Amino acid sequence: MMKLEAIIQPSRFESVKDALREIGIEGMTVTEVRGHGRQKGHTEVYRGREYTVDLLPKIKLEMVLPDAVVNTVVETILKTAKTGKIGDGKIFLSRVEEAIRIRNEERGENAL
């Protein structure tokens, strides 16, 4: 099992979610986050006040996946989250030791 974390543009979230649903991925955790990588923020001035947007709004998706579908999910996210501009985000993958469903204590991929 792999844990996938993807930081994507908020504007791509709906498309990514729909595309994942089409390949049968329903469960995910979504968080509204702020941050920046190489894409630094900028300063806006409104009526004499400066607003520095140094942490840009992003969406973080988290999901734990059976090994067999990881590549498909990664490809789907890459395809749908990409705008080609700086700030499109990143995908992180890490190995997961165990998953347990609290309701019935099922374990492993069955718990996903």
Add this chain to the structure above:
Amino acid sequence: MPAAGRPGFDPGNRPAKNMSGSPTPLSVLGPQCDDERHRIRRLFETGTSARETLSALCTLADRNIQKIFGDVLRVHNAEPQGLCLIALGGYGRRLLFPYSDLDILFLFGGDKAEQESRPLIAEFSRTLWDLGFRVSSAGRTVEECRRIEEDNAEFHLALLDRRFLAGDAELFERLDKKVLPGSEKQARPFLLAQLQKLTNERLARYGNTIYHLEPNVKEAPGGLRDYQAGTWLRQIADDKKELRGAAAAEEELAANAVDFLSAIRCFLHYRNGRNDNTLTYELQTAASERSLGAGNGTGGSRTGDTPRSAAEWMRLYFRHARTLNRQLLRYLEQKATVPQSLKQRLLGATLGARLDAGKAFAIRDGLLEVLDLPALSDRAVTFSLFAEAARIGTLLSRDAERGISYILTHPELPAKNKQVTWTALREILGADYPGFALRPMQRLGLLTEILPEFQLIDSLVVRDYYHRYTVDEHSLRTIEHLQELAEPPDARGTHFTQLWKTAEQRELLVLAMLLHDVGKGMPVENHVAGSLEALEGAAERLQLSPEEKVEVHFLIEHHLDMSATVQRRDIFDAGTISAFAGTVGTQERLQRLCLLTYADIHAVNPEALTPWKAEMLWQLFVATSNHFSRTLDRDRLHASDEKSMLERVRAEAAGASIAELERFLEGFPRRYLAVHSPREIATHLALYKKLGAEPVQTELTSKRHAFSLTLLTADRPALFATIAGVLAGWGMNIVKADAFANAAGIVLDTFHFVDLHRTLELNPSEIERFRQSLAEVVNGKAPLEPLLKGRESASRARPPKVAVPTRISFDDASSDHSTLLEIVAQDRPGLLYEIGSTLARLGCNIEVALIDTEGQKAIDVFYLTEQGKKLSSQKQDLLREVLQGTLG
């Protein structure tokens, strides 16, 4: 009390004894209890009232408690002296719901009795658990009951419903008749305050509204707990007065509401198999299919009433919930003294004094009270009361509300001036605190009298995962979220405060908010289309001007656009901003749409507007606003491309030809079309046509306390500064201005100003002199300096309340032809003249100007050229230096 050396209670053999002395094994008692429970449930499901059901459950519990207690005493070879069992809370009131806890107090004669009773109580409780009763018990000696536990007000409140169950009856008598009456009387202020605190906390946990999509029928506002809290309030206050008149009628309605809600709660317990009181969507459907509680308000099953849809049935629920909540709030107001803040006291004292004389209402203890009830049969008076509430942000007292309700429903006082005008309604909707009026107006049915369209969403449950409230509640909350922007309760609103304070035509924004979701109550596929249809009727009835209707129409039609742009588009992309700005059209609309979006998201549920979303919304607003001010001269009108607009203007301008109109409009910034209606453009055209006879044409209109001046003339050096100077010389404070020029060099300047000294307002003859003076100075026939001199000393005398540092910035990138100069500075009379004359003196030509103020802050944007080109960097440096020196 138990004797020493008694045999243990053997759970395996269940050696309880029956009343005749022979043991009744729990293996027999258990099934008997279960059978009886099933019988009660069956009866409820076939039509027995909730009241009888609760009573039967209570009798079952009483019987078993008395039996088990007797058996345990016997098994322990003990006597009941010094120990008694008391039912508390709902159980004490004989209202025991199927899966409710049995609240039992073990009352001891003293510490010794308490010590000796412990094993007995443990066995007693265990046995009851084994029989399927959920026991929630407490133990106190009589002396402990006398003392008020300050951190446990709930216990003392539960004691108010005490009922003897079993054991030492004399001990109960002592507590009930001798001990508690005295201590309760002594603790009355404490209990009242605590009950008020607990109630307010509970109501706040549910957002202080009954209108939840999936309400908790026990705890939520309008739930059974409301009725109980009201009863306790009366009990603690020792209010034994017989209820009469309106109060008696209210009590009867409340009793029906309690029956209805009790039936639902019973139903929920049976369906959920536990003490879960949430009326979920699924159970709303199930309850409505059974017409639960409909008709006589008691039945547990279909009553023969026409089956209702879940939405209709929920309206019935809300009607009952409203009754209970209204009664509780009135009791809270009457029985528990509400501590007032100093601000409220001050407000009450000053406003109350002002309102008292000859008025039908006044402020007392921070609430609006009715002084002359019959006067309210005149709707104009009633609406002035609501306008006052909306203006100063003061609640109506519950008594005032009840009085108005009485007037509205009693035909012996026929209503006068029943037809509400848009002018009267605008006073309410455009005020600082419209929600303070709209809430009671909704409760009293006055809102739907004025806006029958709102009835479509009355208590309407539309099921989705995000909304927490009914549609009408959501709509009213949007308005309340706006008015609280005056002092935002958290950081999410901080950015939006100024937008609210400076929004123009708020009444249109608030009207749009009332109507934006009414389509949800119509049989249409797209609720926005339904809401727009509803607007048609409302606009005609209220006699909105075409321009006003267009604005409300825009807000309703696009009320989801800004939110969709924030969530589905890249708001840091220039293309997104440009497209969005194209949809919105003007800065003023953007401001209203942003406020509507902020409030609309906020009112979905308390967590819907995350700080993240609020920030995104603000970023979109700022980017679009800057787009408007920085692209003014990029987007110029080509009149021949605007056929339909030309036709609309021609329809307003009798005798005008399309060719004339095209000549006039050619080259104006597109903003000109966006901020002026066809009727206004036709007026401007008429002025334009007269320029041949008189080279300076003006039009002056007044709107409430402000004036608008439109001036048309051929462009000339220092024109803008000259007009600003004349206005300053006459003591006028410019709050907003636009300066545009068409391709033929005709300048159309619009100034909105406040007549600080009420010169024009109090002396109508001065208006003509003002216009004449303006034309003469602009034409160079009279000097400006003498006018300005008289004003200098006065303008310098007033120190600013809030210091605004001067900020001067240039932007060469936004426009192809001009340099943008943005100045933010302390506003003061004559400021615009000082800036304008400095620009003129340094040879800068104003191509376009946008002048605005925000409190004491002036925000001016100028598109400047020098000999037809952008300003050189040297000129920009010089200008910055001179302006900095002038403005400070």
